[in-house]
Amino acid sequence: MRVIILGAGGLGSVFGARLAEQGADVTLVARPTHVEAINKNGLKISGVNGDSTITNITAVSSADDAVGEFDYLILGVKSKDTAATLAGAASLKGRIKTACSFQNNTTKEDDLANWLGAEHVIGFATIEAAQLIEPGHASHTFKLPLSTYFGELDGTITPRIEAIVDICNAAGIGTKAMPNIKQVMWEKITQIANAAGWSVSTLAGNKNLVMNDGMVIQEGAEHYVQYARELISVYKALGYQPENFFAPVSKLKELDGGSFDDAVATVIAIGEGMNKAGMKGRPSMFTDVISGKKTEVEETIGPFVHKARELGISVPTVDAVYRIIKVLDHYLV
Numbered sequence: 001m002r003v004i005i006l007g008a009g010g011l012g013s014v015f016g017a018r019l020a021e022q023g024a025d026v027t028l029v030a031r032p033t034h035v036e037a038i039n040k041n042g043l044k045i046s047g048v049n050g051d052s053t054i055t056n057i058t059a060v061s062s063a064d065d066a067v068g069e070f071d072y073l074i075l076g077v078k079s080k081d082t083a084a085t086l087a088g089a090a091s092l093k094g095r096i097k098t099a100c101s102f103q104n105n106t107t108k109e110d111d112l113a114n115w116l117g118a119e120h121v122i123g124f125a126t127i128e129a130a131q132l133i134e135p136g137h138a139s140h141t142f143k144l145p146l147s148t149y150f151g152e153l154d155g156t157i158t159p160r161i162e163a164i165v166d167i168c169n170a171a172g173i174g175t176k177a178m179p180n181i182k183q184v185m186w187e188k189i190t191q192i193a194n195a196a197g198w199s200v201s202t203l204a205g206n207k208n209l210v211m212n213d214g215m216v217i218q219e220g221a222e223h224y225v226q227y228a229r230e231l232i233s234v235y236k237a238l239g240y241q242p243e244n245f246f247a248p249v250s251k252l253k254e255l256d257g258g259s260f261d262d263a264v265a266t267v268i269a270i271g272e273g274m275n276k277a278g279m280k281g282r283p284s285m286f287t288d289v290i291s292g293k294k295t296e297v298e299e300t301i302g303p304f305v306h307k308a309r310e311l312g313i314s315v316p317t318v319d320a321v322y323r324i325i326k327v328l329d330h331y332l333v
């Protein structure tokens with residue numbers, strides 16, 4: 001299997017490394033400093049699976065330098081870089097059989113389809129997490145027993161879905177083929193918008209805080225539930241019901257069902273559990289804000305604001321979170 005990761009930072013490097021460990025022929029297209037470090041010392045991966053250094057991997061700093069045809073392209077840049085990255089990768093067209101992306105947005109499949117043709121595009125969602133530590137080194141920061149889903153956008157399960165699912169599972173990434181991948185991707189974005197928007201609107205004034213610090217405070221938990229319920233109301237208006245695809249992390253069913261007070265108690269209990277386990281949960285949008293980097297607010301929370309308008313749903317808390325983060329984001333680079 002030949003795989004190209006277009007824009008390999010944190011998560012792209014980890015996926016590339018895991019697939020290369022299973023014998024896939026992987027090419028990373030990455031920033032020059034990352035490429036130089038990989039070509040000199042291999043790709044170092046630390047984190048949840050321990051330390052390893054991958055040497056059977058190709059790293060190039062331009063798509064023009066990638067050689068041959070690829071069974072899969074994984075778009076790994078942040079959403080803000082998609083247009084420029086795809087425009088700069090025209091030389092790959094005609095050499096890619098299947099394309100997908102783990103980006104947190106609702107437009108990645110359309111972006112890839114417009115670039116390559118809809119017949120080449122499949123759906124992909126993952127809650128595996130990673131971070132680029134330094135050039136040549138990425139940390140695999142989070143995994144779940146079942147964290148990753150692929151599916152055809154028309155709901156079928158085809159050999160190209162089964163092949164990528166099989167190699168991810170062999171690589172230790174719990175993966176499943178899904179007939180309803182569009183729902184999985186919307187539920188993922190609901191969950192991400194919830195954790196990211198809540199943490200920035202609640203905690204970003206103090207860069208020492210982590211999610212659990214806010215979840216154990218009554219008002220923090222109340223804001224969490226109110227905001228979650230409004231996001232879920234948009235998700236449901238699209239015709240879906242919460243399924244907790246990313247259990248045990250997903251708690252959308254619990255946040256949506258039952259009384260408001262019970263849901264608040266659930267959030268406080270999760271925060272207390274995280275405290276007890278010594279966890280320091282912090283969504284990447286929160287990290288972006290405190291490290292001065294532009295966020296993906298438009299791509300992750302924007303869809304809920306705009307869909308709610310379109311469908312005539314009142315979501316005042318979502319609006320407020322979006323407005324607050326848009327202001328912070330305006331001054332980030």
Ligand SMILES: NC(=O)c1ccc[n+]([C@@H]2O[C@H](COP(=O)([O-])OP(=O)(O)OC[C@H]3O[C@@H](n4cnc5c(N)ncnc54)[C@H](OP(=O)(O)O)[C@@H]3O)[C@@H](O)[C@H]2O)c1
Pocket residue numbers: 006007008009010011012029030031061076077078079081084085088102103104105126127128129130131132284296
């Ligand atoms: N990290 C996670 O745990 C995680 C989990 C699930 C989903 N996601 C989603 O996945 C996407 C990527 O996240 P990430 O954390 O992996 O981001 P990241 O670490 O910033 O990786 C993206 C990399 O692409 C590079 N890049 C940008 N344009 C490029 C180009 N034209 N050619 C080559 N390299 C280019 C970036 O370099 P510069 O930084 O120099 O621009 C960066 O190194 C986001 O949409 C995120 O929401 C992330």
